Amino acid sequence: MDYNKKALQLHKKFRGKIEIKSKVPLTAKDHLSIAYTPGVGAVSMAISKDKEKSWELTNRANQVAIVCDGTAVLGLGDIGPEAGMPVMEGKAAIFKEFAGVDAIPLCINTTDAEKIIEFCKLIEPSFGGINLEDISAPRCFKILPRLEAELNIPVFHDDQDGTAIVVLAALINACRLTGRVMRELKIVLNGGGAAGIAISRLLISQGAKKIILVDSRGIIHKGRKGVNPFKRKIIEAADKQKLKGGLSEAMAGADVFIGVSKGGLVDAKMVKSMNKNPIIFAMANPIPEIMPDIALKAGASIVGTGRSDFPNQINNALIFPGLFRGLLDGRIKKITAKMKVAAAIAVAYSIKPSRNKILPPVTDKKIVRAIAMAVGKNS
Amino acid sequence: MDYNKKALQLHKKFRGKIEIKSKVPLTAKDHLSIAYTPGVGAVSMAISKDKEKSWELTNRANQVAIVCDGTAVLGLGDIGPEAGMPVMEGKAAIFKEFAGVDAIPLCINTTDAEKIIEFCKLIEPSFGGINLEDISAPRCFKILPRLEAELNIPVFHDDQDGTAIVVLAALINACRLTGRVMRELKIVLNGGGAAGIAISRLLISQGAKKIILVDSRGIIHKGRKGVNPFKRKIIEAADKQKLKGGLSEAMAGADVFIGVSKGGLVDAKMVKSMNKNPIIFAMANPIPEIMPDIALKAGASIVGTGRSDFPNQINNALIFPGLFRGLLDGRIKKITAKMKVAAAIAVAYSIKPSRNKILPPVTDKKIVRAIAMAVGKNS
Numbered sequence: 001m002d003y004n005k006k007a008l009q010l011h012k013k014f015r016g017k018i019e020i021k022s023k024v025p026l027t028a029k030d031h032l033s034i035a036y037t038p039g040v041g042a043v044s045m046a047i048s049k050d051k052e053k054s055w056e057l058t059n060r061a062n063q064v065a066i067v068c069d070g071t072a073v074l075g076l077g078d079i080g081p082e083a084g085m086p087v088m089e090g091k092a093a094i095f096k097e098f099a100g101v102d103a104i105p106l107c108i109n110t111t112d113a114e115k116i117i118e119f120c121k122l123i124e125p126s127f128g129g130i131n132l133e134d135i136s137a138p139r140c141f142k143i144l145p146r147l148e149a150e151l152n153i154p155v156f157h158d159d160q161d162g163t164a165i166v167v168l169a170a171l172i173n174a175c176r177l178t179g180r181v182m183r184e185l186k187i188v189l190n191g192g193g194a195a196g197i198a199i200s201r202l203l204i205s206q207g208a209k210k211i212i213l214v215d216s217r218g219i220i221h222k223g224r225k226g227v228n229p230f231k232r233k234i235i236e237a238a239d240k241q242k243l244k245g246g247l248s249e250a251m252a253g254a255d256v257f258i259g260v261s262k263g264g265l266v267d268a269k270m271v272k273s274m275n276k277n278p279i280i281f282a283m284a285n286p287i288p289e290i291m292p293d294i295a296l297k298a299g300a301s302i303v304g305t306g307r308s309d310f311p312n313q314i315n316n317a318l319i320f321p322g323l324f325r326g327l328l329d330g331r332i333k334k335i336t337a338k339m340k341v342a343a344a345i346a347v348a349y350s351i352k353p354s355r356n357k358i359l360p361p362v363t364d365k366k367i368v369r370a371i372a373m374a375v376g377k378n379s
Numbered sequence: 380m381d382y383n384k385k386a387l388q389l390h391k392k393f394r395g396k397i398e399i400k401s402k403v404p405l406t407a408k409d410h411l412s413i414a415y416t417p418g419v420g421a422v423s424m425a426i427s428k429d430k431e432k433s434w435e436l437t438n439r440a441n442q443v444a445i446v447c448d449g450t451a452v453l454g455l456g457d458i459g460p461e462a463g464m465p466v467m468e469g470k471a472a473i474f475k476e477f478a479g480v481d482a483i484p485l486c487i488n489t490t491d492a493e494k495i496i497e498f499c500k501l502i503e504p505s506f507g508g509i510n511l512e513d514i515s516a517p518r519c520f521k522i523l524p525r526l527e528a529e530l531n532i533p534v535f536h537d538d539q540d541g542t543a544i545v546v547l548a549a550l551i552n553a554c555r556l557t558g559r560v561m562r563e564l565k566i567v568l569n570g571g572g573a574a575g576i577a578i579s580r581l582l583i584s585q586g587a588k589k590i591i592l593v594d595s596r597g598i599i600h601k602g603r604k605g606v607n608p609f610k611r612k613i614i615e616a617a618d619k620q621k622l623k624g625g626l627s628e629a630m631a632g633a634d635v636f637i638g639v640s641k642g643g644l645v646d647a648k649m650v651k652s653m654n655k656n657p658i659i660f661a662m663a664n665p666i667p668e669i670m671p672d673i674a675l676k677a678g679a680s681i682v683g684t685g686r687s688d689f690p691n692q693i694n695n696a697l698i699f700p701g702l703f704r705g706l707l708d709g710r711i712k713k714i715t716a717k718m719k720v721a722a723a724i725a726v727a728y729s730i731k732p733s734r735n736k737i738l739p740p741v742t743d744k745k746i747v748r749a750i751a752m753a754v755g756k757n758s
Contacts, residue, residue: 001409007418008425008436014402016438017414020481021400022472023393029742030380032687035396036469036696038665039386041453043465046387048458057387058464059395070504074420079427081504085437086422090415093401102399104483108501115501122487122498125449125460286417308411317415363408 003309017089018096018105023059054125055331064103064129064324066091067120069111072136072159072193074285075262081107084134091133091158091320099321099368101328103131113139117146124151128328131320132157137193141230154327154335160198161340162316162323166359167199167258167281168206168344170314173353174279174302180255182207186275188254190214190247190289191261192231199258200234202344205337211238212254215261218246248273255279263287268298277301281314302355311356318362319343322371330376338378346374382688396468397475397484402438433504434710443482443508443703445470446499448490451515451538451572453664454641460486463513470512470537470699478700478747480707482510492518496525503530507707510699511536516572520609533706533714539577540719541695541702545738546578546637546660547585547723549693552732553658553681559634561586565654567633569593569626569668570640571610578637579613581723584716590617591633595640597625627652634658642666647677656680660693681734690735697741698722701750709755717757725753 011017025031033039047053055061070084071077088105095103104127108119116139120130130153135143140157147155156162175181187208189196192215200211213220213234220231221244227235243249251257251270256279259266266289271278280295282288283306292303292310304312323343327335350370351360360367390396404410412418426432434440449463450456467484474482483506487498495518499509509532514522519536526534535541554560566587568575571594579590592599592613599610600623606614622628630636630649635658638645645668650657659674661667662685671682671689683691702722706714729749730739739746 001412003412003418004421006413007420007422010403010413010418011422011436015435015440017401017403018438018481019400019402019441020471020475020483021398022396022475023398024389024396024472026472026476027742029687029740032473032696032741033380033382034385034389035472036466036687037453037694038686038688039382039389040465040469041455041665042383042386043390044452044455044458044462047465048455048462051459051461054461054464056394057390058461058468059397060461060464061394062398073423074416076420076423076427079423080430082430082433082437082439083423083427085433085439085505086419086426087415089437090419092399093403093405093414094411096399096401097405102397104399105505106502107505109504110501115497118494119498119501122489122494123485125488126464126484126486286420307417308408308415309417315416317411361408362411363406 011086017093059102060126061128062102062328063127064095064101064131065123065127066103066105066131066133067116068105068107068133069116069135070107071111071134073134075287078136081109088133094317095321095324098365099325101321101324113142116143120147120155121150124153127153129153129324130155131324134159137197138228138230140194141197148334152333154332156320156323156335157194158316158320159194161335162319163195163260164198164202165319165340165344166314166316168202168341169347170281170304170358171203171256172344172348173358177353177355177358178277178279178301183209185255186210186253187256187258188212188214188250190257190259190265192220193260195260197230197234199260200238202340204237206341208238212243212250214247214250219243219250257281259284259289263289266290268294271295271298271300280304283314302358304358308362312358313362314359315362318347318359318367319371322368323375325368326372326375329372330379332375332379336378339375342374342378343371346370390465396472438481439505440507441479441481441707442506443474443480443510444502444506445482445484445510445512446495447484447486447512448495448514449486450490450513452513454666457515460488467512473696474700474703477744478704480700480703492521495522499526499534500529503532506532508532508703509534510703513538516576517607517609519573520576527713531712533711535699535702535714536573537695537699538573540714541698542574542639543577543581544698544719544723545693545695545726547581547720548726549660549683549737550582550635551723551727552737556732556734556737557656557658557680562588564634565589565632566635566637567591567593567629569636569638569644571599572639574639576609576613578639579617581719583616585720587617591622591629593626593629598622598629636660638663638668642668645669647673650674650677650679659683662693681737683737687741691737692741693738694741697726697738697746698750701747702754704747705751705754708751709758711754711758715757718754721753721757722750725749
């Protein structure tokens, strides 16, 4: 199927993907007197006297802002806020369909970290949580902790934590299937952006010892100049081999390849150079680092991508609906490392994995419940 | 009916009044491949190449932001952004129910005019228009023209222009019924805030010669000190009587009372002191300046309020849905004085008025079409 053509047709026909709906009847005069003036005055006054009441008398408790500056949309890069909107509307549609969460896409006209932080602080009274989306590194590493410290609602950067959680879940099951353990894996992580750093951090917290981080300039090693502090910290924790060179050098003998950068960077030769029964997560969107059929033919044991049209979709769409469902239901103010790991384990152990099904499908609504419960229990 | 109690029950039961709905199917894997990744990438790229396409491939062309800082909510004053939300959700529900417009309430955590202006500029890529709401005077007089000059989407301040348009429509019909003409009216306007100034401006543009503006300190006359330039300009244009004193002095001999301030300020004696067959628009919300039964008993010919539970509701809810329908349908970038007058005339002449029906009901969806057409024709 030509998804690009179908997608353009769908978006043109429906003019986007989400709309607003009233939850209350509004057809008679009396309805207006209750939902609007004069009755609404009593509701406003009740909240004015006790702000906590905004959580029970407005939609806030079920409402999440998707904040995007358009700088790192899918694997397409800095394409601007207007162009980010179709992806954000898609996320909002998924939020509602799978978790009943009302998410509102706000694609904004700045790339200044301080302005993005201020923007999120301004909208806090209207929302129960904030989902940062497609904000490029390294700005996102500054924005997220600042917001976590300065807001009283949970802030989640999907490209960091959503991706890290789903990769951890997939890797847990790939290890179960291939009889490996985390601490013995040699992992090549291609991509030094938001996802690459966050995945590295989470895998290290779960016992990973060898991660070779590769970016557009090649392997990031201790001696390389101009390496930002976020990358440097990963290298110091997990680069035991002090390798230099490019992606080919990194891949030789590796157990796992995780790609969260550009499509088409990996070839059959590189896969053949890996350890026996290698695990390939080629997650660049919309074009993966290597197509699954080529990777499998070259000897890969398990291949996953970010796309829904291949088996083993490793996509944060599996995580964010349930995670926010749990955060909102528990009125949780901050996302912790414990919650992230619990979410990954809940996803991994929700199925009996096989090589063509290392994760449950994104369309499985039971997963939302499982993640929400894991988050709630660990709050 | 006890609207306050009913309103609190309704808001608690539904937890607010609006929700997000997906416009596209999302149940199967193929749906996700078209609405989300990989297909959505083609849609984002199309917009990135030509930003104009955001108007046809996202919901932007039907989407309005309701921006509120919580400083002038109904007649309740500065009650904060959280407390503004029930009113904004009510507006959003009305926007959708009556005009099919998707409006998103954004109650924000600042009262700084520059920050509100910057906020609106940040969200421009996501919306087809902005409805400023319940932002107090005199800041709103600075914010609106700045945004009109600096944005490429229409910006409407409902408390100014929405109120002014609906009052003009009501006054046109009250004049038709009582055989008066605008230029001969002696009008008392109680309220020197957003609505009071905007109503004065619009009525003056339509020929009104005598407007006595009264605020919390009494009649605003030329000799009074500490009068802001917005009020001063009205006085210079329409205060031919140089009256001093309070509301009682202003009312003596007046043809029209328009109240857009606090409830309960007008008594039967004041109404009796007015000209024969006086017109009373007691629009303070939720408590009017004088209750209709008392005003009628004191000799008022026509009495309107802002509420839906009395006859003659004079409420901007009659205006904003149709106005934005017209703006969005015509992709209009700026609201002009001509459009506002055309909207008022369209509303007034949509019915054959009577003393108990000087305006069509807010629930009459034909009015939306009439206003939208008037706006479109005058763009």
